[in-house]
Amino acid sequence: MRETTKYVRMTPVEEMLPVEDPNSRTMQRVYLGFAILGFLVPNVFTVMESVETGNILFWTNPALTMSELFINRTSTAFALDLILVAIVALVWMTYEARRVGIARVWRFWILALLFG
Incomplete structure (x- = not known):
């Protein structure tokens, strides 16, 4: 069987980036x-909030966590964006896990x- 080679044209910016x-x-x-970094940065604030309010890792008082998470439009936008990204990540993990066995x-x- 003969293999076909597929050529992909790169943009000038892509050509400059190292592969x-x-x-x-x-x-x-x-x-x-x-x-x-992704573990430490948010968890510094998580620990500070846990110590200050007693809401350990945001799990012991879910009502307080939800009320503060959606307290204004800015935090709501970030929270919803993060929730959607998490859903996409879980779907991707499932798909890739099946693909690679x-x-x-x-x-x-x-x-x-x-x-997180």
């Missing part, structure tokens, strides 16, 4: 850095929902 293998050590370090994807859903 980095997503499995390279550099990219692994970048992803790890983002993961650590990862079983019990629900474990990753739980981790994502618990730790």
